[in-house]
Amino acid sequence: MDTHKDDEIDLIALLKTVFVSRRFVIKTTILFAVFGVILALISPVKYSASSTFVPQLSEGRTNSSLGGLASLAGINLSAIMGSQPQEIPPSLYPQIAKSIPYQLALLEAKVGSNDTSFRNYILDQNGGVAILPLLKKYTIGLPGLLFKKKTDNNEPADSSLFQVSEEDKGLFAFVAQVLSIEVDEQEGLVSISVELSDRMVAAQLAQAATDLLQSNIIAFKSQSARNNLDFIERQYESKRQEFEEVQDSIAIFKDQNLNITSSLYQNQLSRLESQFTVISSVFQELAGQVEQAKIQVNKDTPIFTIIEPVSVPLERSKPKRTTMVIIWAFLGAVFSVGWVLVKSPVQQIIKELRS
Numbered sequence: 001m002d003t004h005k006d007d008e009i010d011l012i013a014l015l016k017t018v019f020v021s022r023r024f025v026i027k028t029t030i031l032f033a034v035f036g037v038i039l040a041l042i043s044p045v046k047y048s049a050s051s052t053f054v055p056q057l058s059e060g061r062t063n064s065s066l067g068g069l070a071s072l073a074g075i076n077l078s079a080i081m082g083s084q085p086q087e088i089p090p091s092l093y094p095q096i097a098k099s100i101p102y103q104l105a106l107l108e109a110k111v112g113s114n115d116t117s118f119r120n121y122i123l124d125q126n127g128g129v130a131i132l133p134l135l136k137k138y139t140i141g142l143p144g145l146l147f148k149k150k151t152d153n154n155e156p157a158d159s160s161l162f163q164v165s166e167e168d169k170g171l172f173a174f175v176a177q178v179l180s181i182e183v184d185e186q187e188g189l190v191s192i193s194v195e196l197s198d199r200m201v202a203a204q205l206a207q208a209a210t211d212l213l214q215s216n217i218i219a220f221k222s223q224s225a226r227n228n229l230d231f232i233e234r235q236y237e238s239k240r241q242e243f244e245e246v247q248d249s250i251a252i253f254k255d256q257n258l259n260i261t262s263s264l265y266q267n268q269l270s271r272l273e274s275q276f277t278v279i280s281s282v283f284q285e286l287a288g289q290v291e292q293a294k295i296q297v298n299k300d301t302p303i304f305t306i307i308e309p310v311s312v313p314l315e316r317s318k319p320k321r322t323t324m325v326i327i328w329a330f331l332g333a334v335f336s337v338g339w340v341l342v343k344s345p346v347q348q349i350i351k352e353l354r355s
Helices: 002-020 022-042 064-072 077-081 090-097 100-107 118-125 127-138 142-152 166-178 199-221 223-256 263-300 321-354
Strands: 047-056 179-184 189-196 303-308
Touching (some): 002 022, 002 321, 022 321, 047 199, 100 118, 118 166, 118 199, 166 179, 179 199, 189 199
Antiparallel strands (some): 179 189
């Protein structure tokens, strides 16, 4: 009971201490709130543009247990049903957006009213993006830069490799700050958002990022079918020319041997017609394969269902001024109350240490 009573007395004493210093608490809270207002007013305005879509994955995959039973019976279901194109799971979409080819392509996207590249837009709007890499390059990295100049003269550049400059690194860091890709694996939703100070540029870049990501996925998934289509079309074109040449040869041969019924003429005409029959059969088969390959390309092309298209944002996403003022006022109240409660014990401890 005594302990409980002491606790109540201590709590009341603390409340009295705060009440006595209420003016200091109120002034500090107001001061922090004013600072929050100033910070909210000077913070740059940001607009967020986003899109949400659902990638449609391939259907009709062979069941693993059914395939195992079929393999025991000596049946290859994958060969019968056809192999499915390799999928890119949505969980890897953020990694694609961080890849060097994707970021380089995104920097060349046209934005703004004058259709300038996003690279030039960043450098024009944020001149400081390239300052830090340059300072690092010519201060800390100066020995490495001099050594690199000596070795670059002897080593030829490989055009098949991506070469990222210091400026590109700074631009990539800026892109990583403004672009975000979120994947909801349970619902299968993919959201792409871009946050910039210009609402129109934010919407244009969000659309470009969405189109670029979808085109990369389509190119990856349908690459095998497209290669097969290109091969069959080349064979079809070659056989078509041969078909027309043999067809013209038969017509010329008949025109040159009118009213001739010799056995030699019949033998030569029969050979030409037999050759034409074989080539015609192969030509028709290739024509059917070309159509099948085109259907397969369309079948392997992923379909993206747009849930929320990109639109020009009307309201700013940052700063949230009311929230900032409330947070700073709360911090001021916590700081002032804490200082009032800690001030006397700290002074007492210091006094005892000095004595």
